[in-house]
Amino acid sequence: MGYYIVINLPVFNNEVPDLRELVGWGRRDDDYPILLERCNFWAGVRDEHEKLIAFGYVCGMGLEHGYLEDIIVHPEYQGQGIGVKLVTELLLESKRFGLSMVTVTFEENKTQFYNRCGFITGSGGVWQTNI
Template identity: 60%
Template sequence: MEQEISINLPIESHEVPKLRELVGWDGRHADYPMLFERCNYWAGLRETQGELIAFGYVAGMGLQHGYMEDIMVHPQFQKQGIGQALVKKLLQEAERISLEIVTLTFDSKHTSFYTESGFTLCSGGLWRRQD
């Protein structure tokens, strides 16, 4: 991939929901562009024709701790190292802005991806609103 992953890459409101749907997630159209205003920073990558093919972000108070979320790579570009490069870029930015801790949750099938990307496994919990 010739292009480089960029921090706070300019992204149109419809692009991330489209990518979310391509990877099999709910588009969450209502989250954009508000997410860009509320997260600490994001990273993205476009393919040579300009389509957004990778995205992820870190949210939090921006003091000591951040939470990494929505790490996604377009299905046609998976298994090429883009995901790990995306996580690495997000963690480099965390270091640059002096975050000391970055956490995330992930499906257990992605354990090796995140441990190879520098994360240590730990226990945690999850709360979901009951509809």
């Protein structure tokens, strides 16, 4: 079945936390809808029953550089190319938005996925609080 990526897809406050939980991430319920108000844009995919099955967003200051975040595909739909299509559409929207560079941080086992999406792997670092 063909799934469609929709930029700024209307989502209910619980949908993204539910999806995050399904992939083993913290729900972060308090982030929604604030995250949608503060990011540059987001994209989502619904299945034939209107269930949210994929989500991701780009945030930043809206100038030259954006940051790709939280690329999530429901476990039952992984391996069908939805994630690559989602990232590709977010990168196209980044270009339309005027961003000339998008970065992403990911776990090492996701390197091939992001390479397929056009990212060049480099070195970097992440700082995180313990709260």
